[in-house]
Amino acid sequence: VDGDGKRSRPTAAVVARTAQVSRVAVSRAFNPDASIRPEKRAHILRVAQQLNYTPDMAARSMATGRSHLVALIVPDLSSPWEAQEVDAMTAALQDAGFATLVFRTRDDFSFDEKLLTYMKGFNPDSVISYAENVRPGHLARGVTRAVPVYVCYPEADPGTTADGGYLFDRLDVRMRAAFEAAIARMQAAGARRFALLSGKAASLATAARAQLVRSLLAARGLPPPDEIAGDYSYDTAARAVLAYVRAGGRADAIVSANDVGACGAVDALRHGLGLRVPQDVQVLGFDDIRMAHWQSYDLTTLQIDVAERTAALMRLVRRRLDEPAAGPLTETIAARLVVRGTA
Amino acid sequence: VDGDGKRSRPTAAVVARTAQVSRVAVSRAFNPDASIRPEKRAHILRVAQQLNYTPDMAARSMATGRSHLVALIVPDLSSPWEAQEVDAMTAALQDAGFATLVFRTRDDFSFDEKLLTYMKGFNPDSVISYAENVRPGHLARGVTRAVPVYVCYPEADPGTTADGGYLFDRLDVRMRAAFEAAIARMQAAGARRFALLSGKAASLATAARAQLVRSLLAARGLPPPDEIAGDYSYDTAARAVLAYVRAGGRADAIVSANDVGACGAVDALRHGLGLRVPQDVQVLGFDDIRMAHWQSYDLTTLQIDVAERTAALMRLVRRRLDEPAAGPLTETIAARLVVRGTA
């Protein structure tokens, strides 16, 4: 038992003294690119391990200007999609030598000045924002060292392309082809009246998807969709769909802003209203969260491959770090239709 | 557009010069406890805001010995329970002025020396481990500055109480009363043969729960439970339950190590085997994840209140920070039975 309250970590100086070398040598031993005699490095590393020494990242950050920290800003970490995303990114970042710093926006999606200021203090090497209404300009203005990476849906969200002229990198997610395929399939299966189950009202992503679907429906000569107001949650979706049908809504196809809402819709239709899915009403989700393939739902949905997405984001992070002064970087990935049992 | 590659943040010195004060004054202005004339502080804060200045946490960390970083070690961030937990803790930590550092163990639950070393470098003020086989001793030996907080289930996990004599704090989760209530209820509803659907083999938590359930069943004169090998996942659980029943397994009550597995069991029973839940087979979950109340499952389960748990963890973190040399700290919380439709 180490009962003393000391608990201080050994410094490079201690390692140097123990290994009978200079302080700089220790530093070099831990920097792969530094030139040092291999045997000497090995010796130092051995001593360091014995002493349980680790370079202090804070000190290293001050000296090099790199924190090895990447900040992730998410609206609700507990929702399946965000969870999956943070999980994948954390794994990828860990492999690349970065630690993940997680920040949550408030329930209203706001990421206020205070939080931004606070985050900035940690000097993240990169900031990745999934929070759909944390505008890149807001971020770019605040984060002076790192260049923010912004995940967006440009097909119906032109505002994000030029946001105050601030520099930020982008991951563009194309959804048109996948939505087109999904709607064609639903129409072929007999769908005539569509309804749009939205996410949170403030959400840019939900607006982008809604606008895209509306234009696709119009292009096919289908009537404009009914609007069902959701908020990405299961409960609200279930209640809203129940209310919609009871109020006389007659849609035979529901396009949900996310999978969780789609699950709520399916349950409301089946258990609350005694309707059959997909025979009476088809349901389309978005995200392809893990529960989408659970047998009780077996959700037809749109997927953006996690591996593909994290790889693209990591490319953005790395490229920006290699060339800090580069112009805006962009990666593009596309959603895919995953056909299962609800549409 | 700031096209130059500079992007450097203003320092306290710059603020001091602009505000016509000394560097120390700036530091004091940002430290609530420091003594400084209110008007002067306001002035400095105003100038700082204009200059978009934020204290550098790395530098602050070096000077004060506090990083304002709390590390969370989780096995799989994408599973609903962990996601909910990280979400709640991140929110609580953010409110308390800490940033959340997330680390993932590998798929086999391992948190190797390399990762531990790496984490240590960030000097987290506290380390909270949910990874069930990252033993506290392992952690305490590695993390010299912070005292690890360990979440454990002591009723059937005596090994964790004294782990190498290293100092660590504990959150004890009591499950006996809740399990006792659940089993009594299931027995009253007609259950005679129980089966245990386990989590990952290496998991300490699953072992603790299994042992507890076995002893409770024995105490009631019920036969020892059948063992169904799961791994916390939906797919494995569904497959395992299917195989169990097809091989002649006749349990009329399944106790799952977690909710996700319980959902897999329910689906396998209903859709794969045409059995009724709970009439033919009762199913009990653990965790009370959000999906547990989705109508397709309506899972009876054991809950450990999130708010209560995060509050307890925050108390541990704060107390340890206030008194670094204190002896081992412990908080205790209890699981609760949540009765729904599957048991």
Next chain:
DNA sequence: TTGTATGCGTTATCAC
């Protein structure tokens, strides 16, 4: 390849 000197941005100590 190696060591010396200096700087990174902040807070703590100590005088005043």
Next chain:
DNA sequence: GTGATAACGCATACAA
């Protein structure tokens, strides 16, 4: 209350 000075632990430019 205020300001000078010395840490904090590391990496780098430079000279050797």
